[in-house]
Amino acid sequence: MRVARENGSISPAKVWDGVTVRVVHGELVSMAIAELAPGVVVPQHQHVNEQIGVVLEGSASFVAEGETVELTAGGTYRLLANVPHEVRVGEDGAVFVECFSPVREDWKSLPPAEDAELRWPPAK
Secondary structure, X not given: OOOOOOOOOOOOEEEEOOEEEEEEEOOOOEEEXXXXXXXXXXXXXXXOOEEEEXXXXXXEEEEEOOEEXXXXXXXXXXXXXXXXXXXXXXXXXXXXXXXXXXXXXXXXXXXXXXOOOOOOOOOO
């Protein structure tokens, strides 16, 4: 077994305004903690990656192929590759854990999220 990173924090990166991710890339998959500000709309987009995830906190509506699915903490989702989709975040914001396959090459060069209001881990 090879360990690629010691224990520690992963710097947040900015995907869109109000959307911050912390990403770990493997050889075949990318895993991210995504932190989304209240009321954010992730614009319709698509990517070559299959995407699966779980909502850790908050709520969001996922819109794909004419269907809207409302999810709250504990809800899971799967978006197939190349399917256009958007996400509408609830009034309390949301935190997701997401996995993408193949690797999100486009996320390897995201700008740092220097002014992000991070939501995870939750305050104690």
